[in-house]
Each structure stands twice: as C-alpha cells, then as structure tokens.
Amino acid sequence: MTADVWLPIPPEDIEGLPAGPNYRFWDGAEDFPADPAECAYYVVPYMKPLDVVLRPMPHLSSVQVVQxxxxxxxxxxxxxxxxxxxxxxxxxxxxxEASTAELTLALILASLRGIPDFVRAQDKGEWRGxxxxALADKNVLVVGYGSIGAAIEDRLVPFEVARVVRVARSARTTERGPVHPLTDLPALLPDADVVVLSTPLTDATRHLxxxxxxxxxxxGALLVNVARGPVVDTKALLAELETGRLTAALDVTDPEPLPAGHPLWQAPGVLISPHVGGPTSAFRPRAERxxxxxxxxFVNREPLRNVILTTGA
Known part of the structure; x- marks a missing residue:
C-alpha cells in the first residue's frame, strides 16, 4: 500500500521534506485529497473545529503517526x-512557546496597567490618568510548567517580578528552582498576585x-488562562468577577468561541483575546521545521520527537 503523508501546509512550500512519501495537502476541506486508508502520517489541520479534525480518523486504517x-x-x-x-x-x-509566552506577558501587562480602559477612553477622546x-515586585504562580511555562518565566524575569513559583503535575527540580506538584496549589494560591494557567487539558486539569x-x-489577584477554556470553571469565575475581588485575562474560554451575549463579555475586570496565543508570524517557520x-x-525510521502516547500501549 502506498504511504501517504497528509499535510495542512502545501508540501511545495516546505523546504527539506524527504523523498519517498506521497505528500497530500489537506487543511480540512470537504473532500479528502486521497483515500484516508493509505495515509501513514496524518498532520492535523491547525485551529480547525473538532468535527473537521476528527473526520478522517475512523478511516485511517494504515496510519502510523498522528501529528x-x-x-x-x-x-x-x-x-x-x-x-x-x-x-x-x-x-x-x-x-x-515563543508566541504563547509573548501573549501571556501582553495580557498580564495590559490587564495590570489598564490598557483596555485607555483604549476605551481614547475612543471617547478622554484623558484618564x-x-x-505594576508587574514589578509581583509574585507570579505558573500552573503548568512545561516548555510553555518555562518560556513564560523566561519573559517574566526581566520585568523584575518578586518571585515565580512553578507548578506541574508532579514535583521536580529545574535550574531555576523547584517545581511544585498540583497538590501544593491550595498552599501556594494565597501568595500569588498573578496566576497563569498554561497546563494541558486533561481529566486532572478540567475545572482545575x-x-x-x-x-x-x-x-485583587489576576487570573490568566492561556491553556484551554475548560481548565477554568466559567460559572465560578463569573461569580468572582462580578464581586470585583478578582480580575482575569483569558485567551481561551469555555465555551469557545465565546458566543455573543455570553456574560463573560460584559463581566467587570476581564480581558478576552480570541485564542490567539499560537497563530502568529512565528508559527509557520517553526511548524515547518x-x-x-x-x-x-519517520522516513529514516529514527525515533520521533514529542511522542505523547502510543495507541494500544
């Protein structure tokens, strides 16, 4: 059976692809580019709805890698x-890592320094001082200390934060210091001025x-979610926002896309960006590499990078 590779980027635009496979361009179009049963390597279309991403999967009888x-x-x-x-x-x-960490800092700074209020005032021609x-001297808690969490810390340090506290699924030690397990969160949350969520969405982190x-x-603490919307209990967050006790900056929401008329749009103290942590000019060259x-x-039968799991294992 012929081995096909399905790519959501036109293969002629990618320099350095190995010879051998038949490269098929598919970015979620209604028609498949070839028989899915001949696909050996399925690269999932980026930022497409769930039904699009999953549509070929029941037919991928010969697939070896889902990327x-x-x-x-x-x-x-x-x-x-x-x-x-x-x-x-x-x-x-x-x-x-670079794009998401960049947006995280933008959301923190915009929220703390009141940039949305300045934009609204500018629209009205009003001077509001x-x-x-400031971000300086704040304690920041990063929940989800993988490669993105580490990139966020890289960008926090030059802003003279008082402390970065790291949390992941399990405890470990890094060059910058300890990483606490999720079970330590109850003791760590009360000291944080800014809480950043950058954890994967799993059964353990849903409504974390x-x-x-x-x-x-x-x-007065700020909650920043650049992870996945369901990591936050939206109803519980709305209750805190309505009292004015907490503020939030959300690049992801639950539900998503956030429908018109949803109370989050009008909640006090919340800044919402439409899931734009990844899609920037930095995405394409890094994705192609x-x-x-x-x-x-894959072609040379060498170990793949970033293997999360193997089906049936």
Missing amino acids: TLSAGVDNVLPGLKDLPDGVRLCNARGVH GFRP ADADFLARMKD LLVDQLNR
Missing part, C-alpha cells in the same frame, strides 16, 4: 479509539480553577 501542530492534543483524543494499535501521537512542542498596578481554587486566590525534522525521522 498535531498544537501544543495540546485534547482535540484529537476522542478519535484515538478509531485508530489501530501502535499509532504514535506527537504534539508540537517547540512551535508555540491615575495609578495602576474551580470555586475553591478561585476562593484561595488573594483579593518541526515537520521536516519529524518526517525525515
């Missing part, structure tokens, strides 16, 4: 049950930021 171009893999997990055993699922570690919180989590945050490296490894 996302996102850091998270939650969008393809429902389709894994339709795949044969032995399929490697790989994520896009190394692609989104006053004192605002629930009513109890939010209640433990200090008065990852695909070239992975496909050369």
